[in-house]
Amino acid sequence: MNMISSNPNEDFQYSYSDKEFSRIIELVNQWTGIHLSREKKPLTYSRYSKIIRRRQLHGFADYIALVEEGDDEVTREFINSITTNFTSFYREDHHFTFLQNYLLSSTTKRPVKIWSAGCSTGEEPYTIAMTIKEAQRRDRSVDACLLATDLDRDVLARAEAGVYTADRIEGLTKERKTSFFLKGCGNKLGMVRVKPEVRNLIDFAQLNLMDNWSLPHNMDIIFCRNVMIYFNKATQKMLIDKFAKVQSVGSKLVIGHSENIGIENSQYKLIGKTIYERV
Known part of the structure; x- marks a missing residue:
């Protein structure tokens, strides 16, 4: 079930251009090695818009600029928001x-x-x-x-x-x-x-x-x-x-x-x- 609009600019608080998404892809790959497909744009909007809102930034351009500054706490938050941490005891026993x-x-x-x-x-x-x-x-x-x-x-x-x-x-x-x-x-x-x-x-x-x-x-x-x-x-x-x-x-x-x-x-x-x- 797709809980996020395929167009993040519709019904959402922040604009999110393809150029900004491409930079997010680059930063995620740089910091984690994870390669995001173009289909992950709604997912990244959902994860990072929460940070933008909490930090009271104007939008994705401001957030990307903040991440690019390389502050350890900002970088850690950026990484933690996109990595998936599902696991269980004796998984694949x-x-x-x-x-x-x-x-x-x-x-x-x-x-x-x-x-x-x-x-x-x-x-x-x-x-x-x-x-x-x-x-x-x-x-x-x-x-x-x-x-x-x-x-x-x-x-x-x-x-x-x-x-x-x-x-x-x-x-x-x-x-x-x-x-x-x-x-x-x-x-x-x-x-x-x-x-x-x-x-x-x-x-x-x-x-x-x-x-x-x-x-x-x-x-x-x-x-x-x-x-x-x-x-x-x-x-x-x-x-x-x-x-x-x-x-x-x-x-x-x-x-x-x-x-x-x-x-x-x-x-x-x-x-x-x-x-x-x-x-």
């Missing part, structure tokens, strides 16, 4: 079955290094951490370290807090609920918090995948799920090349159900449902 089997069969003499790239509000890295804890129950020698990063500082702060409404864990088994979460009481009634022993497995950090970042080599498993769908082919290839540089032969890359890295890619081979191995 076959990935976590694979992860547990990988951990239990690993012969490495060091902790398995796992990276949740684009961790959003934390459901993915906490699911990874819970999977690690469950594997450790079966084999106490299992050891892993987990890095979780996201571009959006606001959702990263929510991820670090590890606090959710109780309905977010309704789909989990009773055992997982009691093993990994604390129930809120008093003014926190209806909320849950991830237990410290799960939270302490994760290092959270802000990272823009489009930046020239440097991470330790030998990342054994990278989870980058439902992130590349927002990128064009050239940006996807650039990101895959970056991942390949921090992974050695045999390392794994896990992506989202609607994503693929292209049959022409020579750095990874498909070994499972949206699971790839570095070659």
Whole structure:
């Protein structure tokens, strides 16, 4: 259902020219790597007109000029307004079955290094951490370290807090609920918090995948799920090349159900449902 007029100039407070929209596209791509199609003009109007109104600007020209000044707070607000942060615990659960089997069969003499790239509000890295804890129950020698990063500082702060409404864990088994979460009481009634022993497995950090970042080599498993769908082919290839540089032969890359890295890619081979191995 299209809740926004195909012509944002009709019935809306601010004019929004094609030239202004083109500049918004450029800025979004510059800061996030996301490639917006021309069909996203109503979406960008909806997101950014709220900021224009709140900041009491005259229109999109003023807002674009403000973003171009490069103020950190303005830039963060610009990025956060366009990125989509939908996620859930055990989303695409076959990935976590694979992860547990990988951990239990690993012969490495060091902790398995796992990276949740684009961790959003934390459901993915906490699911990874819970999977690690469950594997450790079966084999106490299992050891892993987990890095979780996201571009959006606001959702990263929510991820670090590890606090959710109780309905977010309704789909989990009773055992997982009691093993990994604390129930809120008093003014926190209806909320849950991830237990410290799960939270302490994760290092959270802000990272823009489009930046020239440097991470330790030998990342054994990278989870980058439902992130590349927002990128064009050239940006996807650039990101895959970056991942390949921090992974050695045999390392794994896990992506989202609607994503693929292209049959022409020579750095990874498909070994499972949206699971790839570095070659």
